[in-house]
Amino acid sequence: MLTIDQYVRAESLEQAYELCQKRNHVVLGGMLWLKMQDRKVGTAIDLCGLGLDRITETERAFELGAMVPLRALETHEGLNAMTRGAFARSVEHIVGVQFRNCATVGGSVFGRFGFSDVLTLLLALDARVVLQGAGELSLEEFCARPPFRDILVRVIVPKGAEGTVYLSQRNSATDFPVLTCAIARREGAFRFAIGARPGRARVYLDEKGLLSGRITRDSALAMGEDLSRRVPMGDNLRAGAEYRTKICQALVRRGLLKLEEAR
Amino acid sequence: MEIHLNLNGKPLDAEVRADTLLLDFLRAHGCLSVKRGCETANCGLCTVLLDGTPVLSCSLLAARVDGRCVQTLEGLQEEAGGFVTFIADQGAEQCGFCNPGFVMNTIALLREYPDPTDDQIRAYLAGNLCRCSGYEGQLRGIRAYLNHKKAEEAQ
Numbered sequence: 001m002l003t004i005d006q007y008v009r010a011e012s013l014e015q016a017y018e019l020c021q022k023r024n025h026v027v028l029g030g031m032l033w034l035k036m037q038d039r040k041v042g043t044a045i046d047l048c049g050l051g052l053d054r055i056t057e058t059e060r061a062f063e064l065g066a067m068v069p070l071r072a073l074e075t076h077e078g079l080n081a082m083t084r085g086a087f088a089r090s091v092e093h094i095v096g097v098q099f100r101n102c103a104t105v106g107g108s109v110f111g112r113f114g115f116s117d118v119l120t121l122l123l124a125l126d127a128r129v130v131l132q133g134a135g136e137l138s139l140e141e142f143c144a145r146p147p148f149r150d151i152l153v154r155v156i157v158p159k160g161a162e163g164t165v166y167l168s169q170r171n172s173a174t175d176f177p178v179l180t181c182a183i184a185r186r187e188g189a190f191r192f193a194i195g196a197r198p199g200r201a202r203v204y205l206d207e208k209g210l211l212s213g214r215i216t217r218d219s220a221l222a223m224g225e226d227l228s229r230r231v232p233m234g235d236n237l238r239a240g241a242e243y244r245t246k247i248c249q250a251l252v253r254r255g256l257l258k259l260e261e262a263r
Numbered sequence: 264m265e266i267h268l269n270l271n272g273k274p275l276d277a278e279v280r281a282d283t284l285l286l287d288f289l290r291a292h293g294c295l296s297v298k299r300g301c302e303t304a305n306c307g308l309c310t311v312l313l314d315g316t317p318v319l320s321c322s323l324l325a326a327r328v329d330g331r332c333v334q335t336l337e338g339l340q341e342e343a344g345g346f347v348t349f350i351a352d353q354g355a356e357q358c359g360f361c362n363p364g365f366v367m368n369t370i371a372l373l374r375e376y377p378d379p380t381d382d383q384i385r386a387y388l389a390g391n392l393c394r395c396s397g398y399e400g401q402l403r404g405i406r407a408y409l410n411h412k413k414a415e416e417a418q
Binding site for chain 1: 264280281282284303304305307310316317318319321322323324326327329368371372386387388389390391
């Protein structure tokens with residue numbers, strides 16, 4: 001059971017950052033995962049009064065505030081026009097509309113959960129994160145760091161991807177994914193993110209140049225086979241490593257063919 | 264701590280603990296349509312509208328709704344009354360336990376998509392679990408209501 005001694009609605013990012021340095025102080029996201037834990041929280045720090053629930057567009061990027069609900073990613077016209085609906089695809093299977101109205105970008109990204117659909121897509125899009133203490137860094141670098149105490153302020157999603165695709169495999173609708181796969185093409189190069197391995201998503205590139213030239217059935221298959229050998233998979237209740245490896249090959253191949261179709 | 268909110272159109276000041284969930288708060292204030300189901304944010308039984316947006320009250324702190332507007336089925340009887348009989352006519356209400364959550368989310372659906380497709384209805388209501396009906400009855404009921412509304416508007 002979750003217990004909370006004190007609730008503080010932060011009045012500034014500085015205050016939130018200072019408060020979150022204590023071990024039993026917790027920053028609230030959507031609270032959906034936190035609430036499932038058997039945990040005693042000293043102070044719950046709520047960022048909901050800091051205006052971080054907005055998506056803003058600049059010339060070069062979309063900026064997602066940490067408190068933007070996942071539902072907003074699903075319905076935002078600009079994000080979905082840029083990614084041909086990949087943002088909507090990446091969250092539409094997450095439980096239900098009410099859940100996605102509660103779950104936040106910050107909660108999903110800062111938690112770096114293995115099952116995170118959103119994290120997979122953001123990694124493929126080469127997103128950057130802005131943290132109150134650590135400043136701006138690539139999401140990939142953030143994911144590689146061990147957990148640390150900070151406040152995620154926003155996620156920057158650069159424009160310029162020529163094509164984006166998101167696919168996932170689930171045992172049943174609205175369940176956690178068995179495997180997630182996002183692919184983005186930028187300046188002719190491909191960036192793959194594979195998540196729910198079941199570990200957190202990782203980024204891969206076409207290091208062997210299998211896709212140089214263009215995507216064909218053969219090159220897509222070769223890339224799928226290559227990644228299924230490179231991506232480390234594990235077992236959990238939903239699937240075994242061997243099954244995930246097979247799924248990885250299929251999702252990468254299908255994703256690439258989908259990218260090519262959409263050109 | 265003290266919170267101030269608007270509950271079903273009426274201002275309310277109340278004292279809550281830091282870890283009081285909105286679900287418990289609402290039931291303690293007489294909103295018994297808000298049901299405790301899975302408590303893992305999966306079933307949709309505890310759906311309420313927060314500033315018009317459907318959310319899960321089992322996973323929301325009461326402290327978080329300070330200064331905001333909360334609506335439960337108790338405050339939306341008239342709006343729900345338009346379509347619930349169509350759902351009942353299809354035999355979609357069996358044990359009825361999931362019904363308030365379904366109705367609340369259907370209100371949100373029809374506000375956001377006044378003329379939804381069947382796929383939009385299915386997708387929007389995917390977070391409301393029903394162990395009796397198999398969901399087809401609810402879909403038929405909402406479709407029957409929409410057809411009825413269109414026929415009325417055409418006259």
